[in-house]
Amino acid sequence: MPDLTDKKTAGEIPAQRTETGAAPKQEKARSLGSDAWHDLRRKPIFVISALLILLLIVIAIAPGLFTSVDPRAGDLRLHYLTKPNYSHFFEADWFGYDLQGRSIYARVVYGARASVVVGITVTLGVTILGGITGMLAGYFGGWIDTIISRVTDIFFGIPLLLGALVILNAFTSRTIWSVVFALVALGWTQMTRVMRGSVITVKQADFVTAAKALGAGTTRILWKHILPNAIAPVIVVATIALGGYIATEATLSFLGIGLHHARRRGARRPRPEAPLREEVTTPMTTVIENDQKSDRLDVGTPLLEVKDLHVEFHTRDGIAKAVNGVNYSVAAGETLAVLGESGSGKSVTAQTIMGILDMPPGKVTQGEILYRGQDMLKMSNEDRRKIRGRKIAMIFQDALSALNPVLSVGYQLGEMFRVHQGASKAEAKAKAIELMDRVRIPAAKQRVNDYPHQFSGGMRQRIMIAMALSLQPDLIIADEPTTALDVTVQAQVMDLLAELQAEYNMGLILITHDLGVVADVADKIAVMYAGRIVETAPVHDLYANPAHPYTKGLLRSIPRLDQKGQDLYAIKGLPPNLLKVPAGCAFNPRCDVATDLCRTEIPALHHVTDKDGKELTGRRSACHLWKETLHG
Amino acid sequence: MAENILEVKDLVKHYPLTQGILFKKQVGAVKAVDGISFELKKGETLGIVGESGCGKSTLAKVLMNLERATSGQVLFKGEDISQLSGAALKAVRRNIQMVFQDPYTSLNPRMTVGDIIGEPFEIHPEVAPKGDRRKAVQDLLDVVGLNPEYINRYPHQFSGGQRQRIGIARGLALKPEIIICDEPVSALDVSVQAQVINLLEQLQGDFGLSYMFIAHDLSIVRHISDRVGVMYLGKMVEIGSDEEIYENATHPYTQALLSAVPVPDPTARESRDRIVLAGDIPSPANPPSGCRFRTRCWKAEDRCAEEIPLLAVPSVLEGPAAHESACHFPEVREQAAA
Structure with a gap:
């Protein structure tokens, strides 16, 4: 054993x-x-x-260790036993007696062997057989896959119990192994399917391509690269199936076809897990019923102000301080670019403004988000919902996952008007076409019934913009709106966004890591690093004369013509781990000019002055050495 | 001029489109790469730019023999490697290696860094004798700027930039002569990209590597490349030195692509003369007749729909403008801002 x-x-x-x-x-x-x-x-x-x-x-x-009673010896009188016999209560009595007066406890104990042996061997058998066939079908595809898949199709058509009855009937003497044989023969195809699907996903991974490029043979690729990464779902299914096989064996025994000597009550079958499914995300542009015209503000009045915002994530490894006291504001008609790398907190801030941050693990620990002077963090969910989508809309990087794949684009665009304004089907469709026209989707009338996957990336992003605009918001937050697009399409989409922004005098918060996009459209810039704003400046000033070493480093690392053939300037080191942000200025380990002060004290966001001591409007820098950085 | 280490002649890769479940019938083909010729010189970096769907990644796969070419030749030092298989192919693989775009999917999560970088030696045992392998792996880690003590760590313990260094170390293990870099920095944080570019350039000098550098970031391609090829819908539309392409582009697509790149300089905002192309890239399963760019080109005439322009040096142009360009009406565009 x-x-x-x-x-x-x-x-x-x-x-x-x-x-x-x-x-x-x-x-x-x-x-x-x-x-x-x-x-x-x-x-x-x-x-x-x-x-x-x-x-x-x-x-x-060793069932003998747990009971001294023979599970097959029955005494009919025991069935009617009213009072337990305390001398061997835990040996026989405590589960009661069956109709033939046999101790149920003893039968359960002796039955365990059959359950364990059948459960484990059948599970191992189907996993090995199914795993191998699934791997072959998934990896090689083509005719091998066709043959294996057709065979599994046939097996899926056979009801497990009936099939097992037929197979077991063919055995003249039935042992535990004939039951195992029958269940493996009928059950392996389930694993084939699971393994095949898993292998198809894994074989597309770059590390498999890399191994092929190195000249690795098929056996090595299957054994070292595919199997360890594809086995996880098979193990999950196997654990669920284990219980199922025990129950099936019990059922067969109960029907008198399995193992007579080991009849026992059926084991509990674990609840099957919900099938893995692609999560269908609905567009984030939530819609509210009554559509009042919003009072527009003049350029310059802050539409949205973020004040001293702190956001934390509670993770298994500790508290990640994603946003640590961020301040920024955006006025109607203004474009604020929030520039930062992954982990800088730029997207978390935006999600907090939209109220779409996952909480938990996220948590706002401090700060205010003022929309037209009202703190959204203190509002009721209902009030907040009225602002979201209608006053502040968001555009995401990945338009394909933000659109529902099973509904036509026209339906999704028209939904807001239909559900919330009681528009008829025809009216909603007309509105949808109008919106699609406005974001310049060619042949809107013909394409209104198409599904998201039928549009190109650029067109899908236009649809997202149309959706965000449909309720005429004051403020649009665009989180890396063009990162997934090709440059020629990127230009079209940014132009469209800028044009619509001007037309409707909206505020725009553009979140990006691309210094080029920022230079093209921003009015002012906030540079973020490790959850803090390290520099803010009007766009021209920032590019001409950065006041923070991080900004300076980013600008210097852009390849320039006169550097051809030389090393690029590179910021040394890596972006910080938010669980272990360096003490003092978070940038100090990567900074060329850091002093002892930088390693101990977190720099405030200083006002920045020119050489004559005159304050520069809109310019701030969170660097102890901003003077040297700016003027030196 | 240095010798050609790689010569690609009229390379074609079509993916058949089939119908039917059991008996498949070909109903068409996705023309991912459709007749491409170029050469790569020893020690040179050839940049390949183009938008998604232009076939640049397929080109890399065909050159790596990960996909079999439909037709055409790939000559490595004069020998056609595109139809090799078995031991001969395995031997050739030692000379051409690849660095992948996504450092998260290109390393097997179940293997340690030592196993990942050491795998090439297991596949090609003649490169490093068994006893020396650990040392060889540690040397490689050192070469790419990682601590050799990290040998027993798993990929998830590293950041994106560090993983890309691991991927580069694996590519270097067999001492190849050519490395194909498929978007090697586009998945990395901005502040880390420059580090990896510098590493690639330094390795090129140290080991005399030839690079084929595929990317969509035109400024990085310009920085690292000696020559640049521009692809559109499975065709090479223009190829030349970095100066010829960036300053004297004669193909309208190249001009549009260059003008669309966001320039990190806000002062150029007003003075920029951007060509905004209409529409999207057509499907490679059904490309336009004649010149493939004509459906989005502002210069297109009847001739463009009928006659496929050949990639050749236009006779009408002189100086740096006289480089290979596949356009019926090639001319240098007057740029508003330098």
Whole structure:
């Protein structure tokens, strides 16, 4: 009996499920090495589960240790036993007696062996058989896939119980292995399907291409690259199937076709998990019923002000301070560009303004977000909802995932008018066409019934813009709106956005990492680093004369003509880990001019003056050495 | 001029479009790469630019023999490698390696850094004897600027820029002569991109590598490339030295592409003379007749729909404008702002 290895696999399976289940990102799934094992050993739930499984296995191996009663010996009188016989209560009585007067407890104990053996061997059998066939079908495709898939199709047509009855009937003497054979023969195709799907995903990964490019053979690719990365869903399905096979074996026994000597009550079947599905995201531009014309502000009056905003994320590894006291404002007709790398907090700030931050793990710990002077963070959800979408709309980077793939574009555009303004179908469609015309989608009338995937990336982004504009908001937040687009299309979309902004005198917050896009459209810029604004300036001043070493470094690292053949200037080091932001100025480990002061004290966002001491309007720098940076 | 290390002749890659479940019938083809010729010289960097769908990534795959060419030749030091298989192909792979775009998917998450960089030695045991491999891997880590002690870590313990260095180390392991870089920095943070570009340039000097550098960031391509080729819908539309392409582009698509690139200089905003192209790139399954760019070109005439322009040096032009361009009406555009 390979009890030790069984225990280990059985014990690891639930752990693996939670790992992959809780965090669908690859990031987490891969920490299943030795450190994950170390982690698990300290978790009480894992230790308890492992002990329970161990107990079951011991029962299966040595039922005699747990009861001295023969499960087959019945005494009819015992069935009518009214008072337990305390001398062997835990040996026989406590589960009661069946109609033939046999101890149910003893029968459960002796039945465990069949359940464990059948459950584990069948699961191993289908996993190996299904895993191999699935891997071959998924990896090679073509006719191999066609043949394997057709065979699995046929097997899926056979009802498990009926099939098992027929197969078992063919055996003259039925043993536990004939049951195992029947269940493996009928069950392997399920694993084939799961494995095939998983392999098809993994084989497209770049690391597989890289291995091929190195000249790796098929066996190496399958064994080293595909299998370890494709096995996770198979293990999940196997754990669910394990319970199912035990139940099936019990059912067969109950029907008198399985193992007569081991009849027992059926095991509980774990609830199957919901099938994995692509999450259908609905557009974020929420719509409110009554559409009043909003009073427009003149250029210059702040439409939105963010004051001393702090946002934290509570993660397993600690608290990530994503936003640490951000201040900015945007007026009607103005374009504020928020420039930063990944992890700078630029998108988190925007999501907080929109009220679409995931909370938890996110949490606003401090600060105000004033929309026309009213703090949105203090508003009721209902009031906030009225602003979202209608007054402040958002455009996302990935238009394809922000549009619902199963509804036509015209339906999604018209939905707001139909549901919230009671427009008829025809009216809503007309409105949708009008919006599509306004964002210059050619042949809007013909394309209104098309689905998102039928549009190109640039056209989808136009549809997102149309959706954001449909309720004539005051402010648009565009989070990397053109990053996913090609340069020639990028130009069209940015032009459109700028034009519509001017036409409707809207405020625009443009979140991006692209210094080129910023230079093209922004009025003023806020540069963010590690959750703080490190510099703000009108666009021309920032490019001409940056007042923070980070900004300076970014501008210097752009390849220029006269640097051809030389090294590019590169900011040294890496962006900080938000769980371990360096003390003092977060940029100090990467800064060329950092002093001891920078390593201890967080710089304030200083007002910036010119050489004569005159304050420069709109310019701030969070650097102890802003003077040297700006004038030196 | 240095010798040609790689010569590509009339390379074609079509992906058949089929119908039917059991008996497949070809109903058309996606013409991802449709007759491309160029050469790569020893020690040179050839930049390839173009928008998504222009076939530049397919070109990389065909050159790497990850996809079999439909027709045409890929000559490595004069030998056609496009139809090789088995041991001969494996031997050739030692000479041409690749650096991928996405440092998150290009490293196997279940392998340690040592296993990832050491895998080339397991596949080609003749390159490094078994006892020396660990040392060889640590040397490679050192070469790409990573701590050699990181050998037992997993990819998820590194940032994007560090992972890209691991990918570069793997590419270098077999001491190749050519490295094909497919968008090697576009997935990285802005402040880290320059570091990786510098590393690539430094390695080129140290090891005498030839690069084919595929990217959509035109300023980075200009910085690193000796020559630049512009692709559109499976065709090379223009190719020349960086100066010829960037200052003296004669193909309207190149001109539009260059003018569309956002310039990190707000003072250029008003003076810029941007060509905003109408519409999207057509489907490579059904490309326009004649010149493929004609549907978006402001210069297009009847001739463009009938006659496919050949990639050749136009006889009417002189000086730096006289470089290979596939346009019936090539001319240098007067730029409003330099």
